[in-house]
Amino acid sequence: MLSELELRVLSFIKDKGVTSSTEISASLGLPKSSVFSVVYHLASEGYVRIVSTKKERKLVLTEEGETRLKAGFPEEKLLKILSRGPVKVQEAKDVLGKDFEIAMSWAKKRGLINIQRGEITSLVQTYKAPERELLEKAKRGERLGVDEVSLLKGRNLVEEKEETEIEVEFLREPELRSALLFLTPELIRSGEWRKYEFKKFNVRALPPYVPIGKKHYFREFIERAKEVMISLGFSEVKSDYVEMEFYNFDMLFQPQDHPAREIHDSFRVEGKGEIKDEELLKKVKEVHEKWWNYKWDQEVALRLVMRSQTTATTARVLSTSPKPPARVFTIGKVFRPDAIDATHLIEFHQLDGLIVEEDFNLRKLLGVLKEIFAGLGIKEIKFKPAYFPFTEPSVEVYGWIDRLGWVEMAGAGLLRPEVTEPAGVYSPAGAWGLGLDRLAMLFLGVKDIRDLYSDDIEFLRSRKVEAQW
Numbered sequence: 001m002l003s004e005l006e007l008r009v010l011s012f013i014k015d016k017g018v019t020s021s022t023e024i025s026a027s028l029g030l031p032k033s034s035v036f037s038v039v040y041h042l043a044s045e046g047y048v049r050i051v052s053t054k055k056e057r058k059l060v061l062t063e064e065g066e067t068r069l070k071a072g073f074p075e076e077k078l079l080k081i082l083s084r085g086p087v088k089v090q091e092a093k094d095v096l097g098k099d100f101e102i103a104m105s106w107a108k109k110r111g112l113i114n115i116q117r118g119e120i121t122s123l124v125q126t127y128k129a130p131e132r133e134l135l136e137k138a139k140r141g142e143r144l145g146v147d148e149v150s151l152l153k154g155r156n157l158v159e160e161k162e163e164t165e166i167e168v169e170f171l172r173e174p175e176l177r178s179a180l181l182f183l184t185p186e187l188i189r190s191g192e193w194r195k196y197e198f199k200k201f202n203v204r205a206l207p208p209y210v211p212i213g214k215k216h217y218f219r220e221f222i223e224r225a226k227e228v229m230i231s232l233g234f235s236e237v238k239s240d241y242v243e244m245e246f247y248n249f250d251m252l253f254q255p256q257d258h259p260a261r262e263i264h265d266s267f268r269v270e271g272k273g274e275i276k277d278e279e280l281l282k283k284v285k286e287v288h289e290k291w292w293n294y295k296w297d298q299e300v301a302l303r304l305v306m307r308s309q310t311t312a313t314t315a316r317v318l319s320t321s322p323k324p325p326a327r328v329f330t331i332g333k334v335f336r337p338d339a340i341d342a343t344h345l346i347e348f349h350q351l352d353g354l355i356v357e358e359d360f361n362l363r364k365l366l367g368v369l370k371e372i373f374a375g376l377g378i379k380e381i382k383f384k385p386a387y388f389p390f391t392e393p394s395v396e397v398y399g400w401i402d403r404l405g406w407v408e409m410a411g412a413g414l415l416r417p418e419v420t421e422p423a424g425v426y427s428p429a430g431a432w433g434l435g436l437d438r439l440a441m442l443f444l445g446v447k448d449i450r451d452l453y454s455d456d457i458e459f460l461r462s463r464k465v466e467a468q469w
């Protein structure tokens, strides 16, 4: 079957009987190269015959020729200006710019103007440059006389180029069979189907891929963790990434010479914070000096760091002396210097929680943790005694993951009175901190932690939306 373009060319050749590649190209507005390929194809299929192929020297319009044809010749422009009456030489110069000299020389040569006392007068009514028609002819591929060619060449409007020219003759009509999309009982019964070609279908072609908007998969995971906490009766709290050492460390009973406060363990930020609660500062100072036995420095406490644990948010909640019963949680980024690789980043997410209740105890805390982990999809957990400066007793929480076994997932414990009492909290309080990134990696089947933060749109689109976990 012939393409639309081939049919167009064939019908042109049919109208002409015999024609040339130049004529086809000019009349149908096709580049020569496509005319050749179409004509050769038509010939090979027997619709046309190539009568002759010759190399010919052809006139082609130069760039200047093309623009003059479109925008007008300088002398035409000059005469147009003069059509409203005589004009001063300088004025014509101003209007015509660099075209002025050419315009004047051709207008004089052709006896179109008269110059007297610095004024130009037109001697004709209207003027159309004869070059215009010649250029149009040249463009259509028509022959020009020797003088005509030299005129155009002299004005740099055309140049000669060697071109292949084919002469082609019409032979036969194209078949008017169109492709059949549907085969109906009528077509089969009448035998009509024989007249058609069948439209071919590629049954292996994939349907168009339409990406739909969806949340970043790690964000989705974090939001589900929030839902779990809210369903257990916790309220969400938040605090800033840039934190005073006071909340990140001091209030959590981490002494100022504790290695975790060294620069290698948290990112220092220039500047310092401010704490108005003198009473709180005094009590924290007392408790540090009494139990850790060193000179507590308020300036150190007011230094800024990128928070290294979301327990800093818990400390901020405590500093407001929450009345029991209180259940709060926070989910957010924390920052720790580290060498980045497939399992370590310098920023990651923690979920910290705090419960303040009159008769709270470790057993209850472990029960709550069991519920939280069940909500997150970890059915089996176990606890191991551990140490944190701010809790006593302290535990590490391990969760069971098929194929991996027991994986450490969280730290928890009852907050020490050294932490709660300076803040005016006298009821028992449980707290925990849970790393979300590793959990997310396990659930989402992510091998490289950096993929959790990927902004590669193709990768993100390839992630399945998790219906449940």
Ligand SMILES: N[C@@H](Cc1ccccc1)C(=O)O
Binding pocket: 308, 309, 310, 311, 352, 388, 391, 410, 411, 412, 413, 431, 432, 433, 434
């Ligand atoms: N903040 C601790 C975890 C923790 C929080 C609260 C209580 C006990 C432990 C950590 O980042 O490792």
